[in-house]
Amino acid sequence: MDIYDVLLRDFPFLLKGLGVAIVLLAALLVIGFVLGMGICLVQLYGPRSRLVQWPLVLYERIFRGVPIIIMLFIFFYGISGVWDISAFGAAVLAMGLRSAAYQSQIFRSAFQSVPAGQMMAARAMGMSKIMAIRHIVFPQAARHAIGPWTNEFSSEIKETSLAYVIGVVELTRQAHYIITSTQGNVLTVFAVVALLYFILNRTGNSLLYALERKLAVPGFEK
Amino acid sequence: MNRIKASLMPAALMGTLLIGSGLATTSFAQDPYTVGVEASFPPWAYVEAGEFKGIAIDAMEAIAEEAGIEIEFQDMPFPSLIPALAAEKIDILATGLTVTEERSENIDFTIPWWETNDVVLVPEDSDLNVFTAVCCGASVGVQGGSSQQAWMEENVVNSSDIDVELSKYDNYVTAVDDMAIGRISSVIVDDTSAQEYINAGKPVKMAGKIYIRAPLALAVSKGDPQEILGDLNQGILAIYESGEWGKIVENYIPGVTVPAIPGHMPDFVDTYQKPVAGLPELGNE
Incomplete structure (x- = not known):
């Protein structure tokens, strides 16, 4: 054969x-979206108290500063106790x-790219802070966030391939099976796998770009 | 695969919920034992057309039948297997696992079921011999965390002036392929796997053999928390005596001489002290 x-x-x-890989990607992006949006809102509009802000900064620094492969081992072996x-x-x-x-x-950079004067104007019109965020700042910030978010999407797709180190049998591990059971063919098998990742990546990004175009306000910010 | 499916559905549904039993694998008494394998290590364990295959897989199934226990296989890269066993993420380790003193401090071994020696593999057209292949600036490939790596470090790299560079790979197939394109000059691998590569038509040959008489065995977590070591020992002996073991091995490595079971049991392994679990007449005094 x-x-x-x-x-x-x-x-x-x-x-x-x-x-x-796709289910892993979807789950991690949803967790990341909900928590990330929460962190962003608290950082920008939450209480300024250090008790609230410092743990968020600490969390964000730690998780951005430690290689994901180390985190995988810590969560798999460390938590199992x-x-x-x-x-x-x-x-x-x-x-x-x-x-x-x-x-x-x-999200923080997207929210901050909305001029501060808009928040003040909304408040002056009698909107509450939450209403102003919901109806004025968020719709603009969301449009700004899609571009950078495609980056996060693309890099997370590729990082799902690391999950095999703790025994998640995803695409890369399935490719290993073929390579080892046929005693080689590294180039051919990984070329197919690369193509699959590429298609997934392109499809996801195309959808996001389409969303970006759909949400764009004609004549605004051009 | 069932484990993945079971944990995957709730994960997708719950999405952001960090709590929920769907993400956990709670152990119940009637749960099958999880057998950790490195499924990219033919002929011991590998996956072909979506099915686990290999000597360790078939033998483990035969032993489970003999002992009347339920098992399920969980694949993991080799360097993760021993930590997973030590952390009791898996119950049994079944792969071409060499018995070493260091490992025996962290996990408990069954009686040896195989014996290997190491082989120095070089490219087919190479004129290196067993001495020149592992000296004088040679770059030697091993599998990371393997007994071959430990042996090379102990006997060559750290204890002599021989100038050798060790390259550690995730698995041996990549190491052998890397040698084929000339990135390393030789690969130290056990003789069973080496024969497998040659049979598969890889452009490699054996430059020589290192006789270390290394026993291979199954392993369980330290202290045998599931109390299955005795069952496994009896199972190994039973399938050997019934001739089933010989058939399984012959199926994967035609023509090989099957070492006797129980083979050489090194003194440094505490589970080889008399009485051995399940086989009280065996063991070192």
Whole structure:
């Protein structure tokens, strides 16, 4: 059986691995989005007290400053003393919490790019702070955030491939199976895998760019 | 794979919920034992067409049947397996695992089921011999965390003036491929795997053999918290005596001489002290 037959036969397993990678990606991006948005809002509009702000800064510095592979090991082996976490759960948590740290800074810069005068004007019109954020600042910030967010999306797709170190059988690990059971063909197998990652990446980014175009306000900020 | 599915659905549904039993794998008494394997290590364990295969896989299934226990396999890269066993993330380790003193301090070994010697692999067209392949500026490939790496560090790199650079790889297939493109000059690997590469038509040959008589065994967490060491020991002996072991090995490495079980049991392993779990008549005095 030559390598192309093997690839054809095992293609469903590569797709299965891709599926695991996509679910991992979706879960970590959702965690990152919700937590990251929360951190951003508290950093910008929350109480200025150090008791609130310092833990957020500390969290964001730690998760942005430690390599993800170390975080994966810490979450998988470290937490297991307290709670018997699965490899997939550990990967979602470690990568989701780290993505939250990154996304909080993407959102912070997007919110800060909205001129401060708009907030003041909204308040002067009688809007509450929450209403002003919801109706004035957020819609503009969200549009600004999509561009940088495509970066986060692209890099997280590729980082899901690291989850195999703690035993998550995703696309890269499935590729390893083919390489080792056929005793080689590194170039061919990884070329196919690279193509799969590339297609996923391109599709996701195209959708995000389409969203960006759809949300763009004609004649505004051009 | 069931484990992944079970934890994946709730993870997707819950999305942001950090708490929830879906992300955890709580152990119950009737749960199958999790057998950790390195599934990129033929002929011991590998995946072909989505199925676990290999000597360790087939033998483990036979032993489980013999002992009347349920098992499920969990794949992990080799350097993660021993930490996972030590942290009790897996219950049994079944791969081409060499018995070493260092490892025996962190995990408990079953009786040896195989014996290997190491081989110096060089490219087919190379004129290096067993001496020149591991000296004088040679770059030698090993699998990271393997017994070959430990042996090379102890006997060559740290204890002599021989100028050798060790390159550590995630698995041996990458090491052998890296040698084929000339990045390293030789690879130290066990003789079983080496034969496998040659049979598969890789452009490599054996420059020589290092007789270390290294026993291979299964392993469980230190102190045998699941109390399965005795079952495994009896199971290994039972499939050897019934001839099933020989058939499994012959299936994967045709023509190989099967070492007797129980083989050489090194003194430094505490679980080899008499009485051995499940086999009280065996063991070192």
